[in-house]
Amino acid sequence: MSLDAYRRVRTIAESPRATEYRLMSQITGEMIHARDSGLSGIALVPALHRNREVWSAFSSTCAAPGNQLPNELRASIISIALWVDRYTSEVVAGRDSIEDLITVNRAIIDGLANENLQAA
Template sequence: MARSAYAQPASPVRTDRGTEYAVFEKITARMVQAENSPRGVGQKAAAIHDNRQLWALLAGDVATEGNALPPALRAQIFYLCEFTMIHSRKVLKEGASLAPLIDINTAMMRGLRGEAEAA
């Protein structure tokens, strides 16, 4: 009994940052697949829907007073949410590329991993 209490957990414990990264990774992979798939709008629409939900949650979180991120970063995340919503409509209505949305999510994943911007 004591051995099992101190044994490795069956699944690794994720931090909030790790959970956010995993969600971005999953949604971004779906957008990449949709961008390269001949299956049509349905796959893109589903990936965009999930991406919009993610960004809406992020915008809601950074808009709260209790958010501990620096104000400038909060504003940038909120702006990226607005851009994501606008560009998502362009993808669905005008057939625009998903590439800008994929690039934004990829940059967010780099930030969550603590990597410096390479730009």
């Protein structure tokens, strides 16, 4: 089976939460790899950029009219996304560590994993 065919099947079979779990796991893994490789500051930008993009997408989705998540959850996701955006700038500038971003993502991954287990 070609890679494109596999991706199409996965897209059809995978729930939105499973997709979010997979994406957050990949991005967090990239940040962990960057940290473990001793990268800091501007050298972290590739991994941090993907993380910032996904949080921006989560925020935009939560702010969109018709989003059916509970209001409190939507507000929390938007708040985290705003924090990720600000904090990422501090990490790139070398004033903070990537560790807190990894910790936040791991908490989200754990929540998505628990939700996926309950749905199964």
